[in-house]
Amino acid sequence: MTDTFDSTDAVRSGSPLRHLQTVVFDAPFKMRLGGELPGVVCAYETYGSLNGDASNAVLVCHAISGDSHVARHDPDDEPGWWDTLVGPGKAIDTDTHFVICANVLGGCRGSTGPGSIDPKTHKPYGPGFPDVSVEDMVDVQAKLLDHLGVKKLAGVIGGSLGGHQAMVWATRFPDRVAACCALATSTRLTSQALAFDVVARNAIQTDPDFHAGQYYDKPTKPNTGLAIARMLGHITYLSSKGMAERFDIDRHEPRQLDTDFESKFSVGSYLAHQGQRFVGRFDANSYVTLSMAMDLIDLGQTHDQRVERFSPATCRWLVLSFSSDWLFLPSQSREVVAALTARDQAVTYAELRTQSGHDGFLIDSDVQRFGPLVRATIGPDPEVDPSEGAQAQALSLIDRRIVELIKPGESVLDLGCGGGRLLSALRERSAGRLCGVEVKERSIVATAQRGLPVLDYDLNKGLPEFSDDSFDVVVLSATLQAIDHIDTLFDEMLRVGKRCVVSFANFAYRELRDMYAKQGRSPKAKGEYSYDWYDTPNRRFPSIADVQDLLTAKGATIHQGIYLNTHEGKIISDDHDPNLNADTAVLVISREG
C-alpha cells in the first residue's frame, strides 16, 4: 500500500516557501467579470537569471491546487511540483532560462485571494471576493512581468488550469509570447467535468462550517466539504485503468488512518488521506473561486469561435494531451489544434499514450517522455538525437525526387513524415512553412527536435482542419498503402494543398505480378510489400493504374508522373509500361488543371 499514498497531485505540505517573493500592485485592479480589487499582491518564485536582453524568461502557470513552488531551488529545498521538467539541465533549463512561477489570483499561497484582508473592512474578503477569470490571473502575471523587466516570454507553459492560462497568454498578449505549451487542457470544460465541479462546490458550500464563506474567524473551517471536493477531484485526475492497477489487488486492505471519513477499502483510505492532507494547505473559498474560474473559461464552443479566439496568437505552439485523460479529453486538445491549423499557426501536437489520466502532465515517467517536446518548443536548443542528425541527409531515392519537385520557398505539409528527414532537407533549401503529420511518438519527438512542427494525427481517422490551399505542397510519401480511407484523404490533400505529391509502391510491378500470376501466391517484395499476407500492416494494394484511375475519377489533374525502378536505380519512361516495370511512382497532382 505504500506507493498508493505517494502524492501524484504535485503539491507539498503547507510549510512556508523559503524563496517566495511578493510584489504589491497598489492601483485598483478591474476584473473581467465586473469586480474590482483595490490592489493586488502577487506571490512568486523565480529560478535562474534573466539575461541581458531579457529574452530567456519562461512563465510556468500552475493548476488548481498548485502554487509558485514549481521546482527546488537547491538540493535541500522542498520538492517542487514539476521538478522533473524544470531545473538545471532539465527540459526547461534553469541554467539558460529565467523561470517565473506565480501563485494565481484567487489562490491561497501568497497572492491576493478570498482569504486576503480587504483593506476596506480589515477582514478577509471571504464571499465578497469578486469572481475571478483566467484572464484576470493572466493580467496579474503580466503586471509581474513588467515588474521583473520581462517584455516578452521565451515561453509560457501550463497544464489543466495552467494550460488555460497559457492559452489566454498567447491569445491576449500575442506580442509577449514566443512559445506556448498547453498541456491537458481545453477551450472550455466538458459538461461532465463541469458537473463534477458543481458537486464539489456543493459539498463545500453546504458544509455547515462554511458559513456562507465567512468562516475565517470561526474555530472550525469547512474542512469536511473541502476534503470531499478534493476526493472527488482525485478520482477525476486518475484513469480507471490506473486506479485498477493501484487498488484492485488489495481492495480490502486499507491503510489505517485517523479519520472521520470511510476508510474501509484501500481506495477509500487513499481518498481520505488525500482529502485530509489537502485541507491543511488549502482554503475552501479559494477552491470555489478557482474551480469557478475553470468552469467559466470559454475560448470557443464551436470551431469557428475557436478559430476567431486563437487568431491573434503569433507564437509557436505545443499542445499535449494524455490518452487516458477523461477530464480533459484528447479530442478537446485536437479542437485547439484545429483552431490553430485553420489559421496556419505553427503547432506541434502529441497525444501521450499513458494510463496516468489527467495527472499525466505531472507524473515523472510521462514528463520524461514529453520533456523533449517542451524543450524543442521553448528552446533555445533542443537536444537532438545524434543518430537522427547523422541520418538527416540520407534521403531515399524517392524522397530525393520529391525534394526536386518542390521549389525553394514553398510551404509543405508532409503526411506520415517519420522522423522529419524530408522536411529537414526541404528546410535546408529555404522552404516556406513546414509541417509534419505522424503517429509514432519517437518520430514525433525526432521531428520536433529538428525544430519542425509536427501533429500526432492518425491519417486513418482524418486530418486537422487545415484551411483550403493552406500549403503549396502536400506530400504523401510511402504511406498510402496503410490508409483505410484513402479516397477521403485524397480529397482532403487536394483541398489543403495547391499541389500534392504522392509516392507509392506499385502493386502491379512485374516481380509482384509474376509471383501472383505464376505462383498463385500473395505477392511479396522489398519495401512496403515485404510482409506476409496475414500480418501486413498494409490495407490497400493499388497499382499505378489504379491510383491514376481513382484520381482521374475524382477530377484531379495529374501534372507529372515519375516512375522508378528502385531495385535497378533507374527511371522508367512512359513508353516502357511503368505499371509493369516501375516498382514505385511519384505523382504530382492538383484539384484543378
Next chain:
Amino acid sequence: MTDTFDSTDAVRSGSPLRHLQTVVFDAPFKMRLGGELPGVVCAYETYGSLNGDASNAVLVCHAISGDSHVARHDPDDEPGWWDTLVGPGKAIDTDTHFVICANVLGGCRGSTGPGSIDPKTHKPYGPGFPDVSVEDMVDVQAKLLDHLGVKKLAGVIGGSLGGHQAMVWATRFPDRVAACCALATSTRLTSQALAFDVVARNAIQTDPDFHAGQYYDKPTKPNTGLAIARMLGHITYLSSKGMAERFDIDRHEPRQLDTDFESKFSVGSYLAHQGQRFVGRFDANSYVTLSMAMDLIDLGQTHDQRVERFSPATCRWLVLSFSSDWLFLPSQSREVVAALTARDQAVTYAELRTQSGHDGFLIDSDVQRFGPLVRATIGPDPEVDPSEGAQAQALSLIDRRIVELIKPGESVLDLGCGGGRLLSALRERSAGRLCGVEVKERSIVATAQRGLPVLDYDLNKGLPEFSDDSFDVVVLSATLQAIDHIDTLFDEMLRVGKRCVVSFANFAYRELRDMYAKQGRSPKAKGEYSYDWYDTPNRRFPSIADVQDLLTAKGATIHQGIYLNTHEGKIISDDHDPNLNADTAVLVISREG
C-alpha cells in the same frame, strides 16, 4: 431545458403504491456478513397470473434507487421504471408471464431496511442494521417465491445492482432459474466506481444531520449529504457525450429552482433538481446500505475465480452491456461471458452502441433495441422477423457444403454467423451445442430470435475464452478476408475446435489473376472481392495456396479440401489446379493429424 429534467433514473415520486403487497417472514434471518434479523418483511408487486404448473414466473430485480413498481398495473397507474420492457405484449409479456418485483432487503420502499422498526428496541434499526449482501437480497426473494408457490423461475432479470442479484440467483439457486438476463453489471465494481461510492457515503455520513445514522426522530434528515450522493451518482450514470448533447448548448441557462445548491449552470440546476427530488423518497441509511452491498459484491476478481463462481449455473444467459457505460464497463460484461463460455454455458452477449451510458438499461430507445434479446432468452416465443425466417433455408452453395461436413449431433461454433442461417440449418439436423459470433446488432438479434446463443465479439479483437476442444467444429465461413489477426484467430480456432471448417474466396482465382497480370489493376470479382481497392472492407487477400501454407507452417493438418467454382456451380478436383480454377475453398483442418 425541459427535456433535461425528464427522469432517466426510472424512479417515481414518493407516493404510495396501490398494488404493493407485503409478506412477513417471522423466522430469524441469518445474514451472510454475520448479522441476523429477527424477521423480514418483503414488499413486492406482481403482474399477470401464475399458470397452472407455476412455470411462467419472471423475477425482475431493481437497481439501487428502484423499487417494486417495475411497470404500470393499468393505464391509470403511475409509470413504472421499466414500462417499456414489462407489460402486456412487451418483451417481458405480462399476458403470458407472471412477473414479480420485490423491494430489496435494506431498501426503504416497504421491505425491511435500516428505517424499519427493530422489534427489540421499538425504534428504527438505523446504524444498527446489519451489513446487507446481494446474496441476502436474493435469499429474501427466494422466500418470496416459496410464498408465491414458484419453484423455478422462467427468468430472472436485472440491471446494475439488479444484474448482480440476477447473477447471484443463477449461481446460488441454479435449479430455480431457467434463464438469467444480467444487464450493465459486473462481477465486482471497478476501483473507480467504488471510489465514487466512497465519496458519496462520505457526503452522507459527514452530514451533521446524519447523527451517526440515528436521525429518524430528528426534525431534519441528512438530506444535503444524500442529495450530493445522488448528484454524483447521476454523473456516473450518464456518458460524457450524452451530457454534452444535453447541456453544452445552454450551459449558462439554468432552470430556476428553489434550492440551496448551486444552480448557476444548466447542468448544475439539473443535478440540484435530481438531488432534491431524491431525498423526498429515499432514506440515507438505505443508500449507504445498498451502495455498500454493491461495493462488496464479488463474483470473482480473476478469470479462474469467475469460472469457479459461475460454474454451478445451468440456465440460459443473456449478458448485455452498453458501449458508453463507464461505471460498468463492457469489458466487465465480457469477463462474465468468458467465465460462462469457459464452462460451455449457453450465453448470448450484446454490447449496445449507445450514448446513454449506464442508464442505457433504462432508456426507452435502448430498451426497445434489446427487448427482443430479453424475449428470446426468457421466452416463451421470440418474435421472429418473418423475412429472416423465409430466408432460413436459402443457404449458399458453400454453406450447404459446410453443412455436409458436419455430422448430426456435433457441436458447432460459427464465427461471423450473420443472421444464424447456417446454425439454424444445422439445428434442423439435430446438432449438439450451437453458438454464433457476430458483430452486427441486427444479425445478433436475428440469431438470438432463432433461439440460438450468439456473442457480440469482434473477431479482430479476439475471442471469448472458450476452453480447449469445447466444440466439435469451429466454422469460419466467408469471413477470413476481413480479419486483421488471422494468424492468431487460426490458433484460437484450432485450440477451441476439435475440427475447423474454413471457407474463403481464392484471391488467385483465374479471373482475378488475369485482371491483375494482364491489366495491372487490383482484381475485382463477384462476392467478397467485389469492392474497389480503395474502399474494400477486406484486409487480407490470400490465395488457397497462401492459406494452406500458413496452416501447414503452424502444424495444422488439412484433412479435406473442397474447391468450388461458384460461378460455374462446379467442384474443381485436385488435379485441376484449384488455386487457379476455384474461386472458393472449403478446408477441414485440425490441430493434430
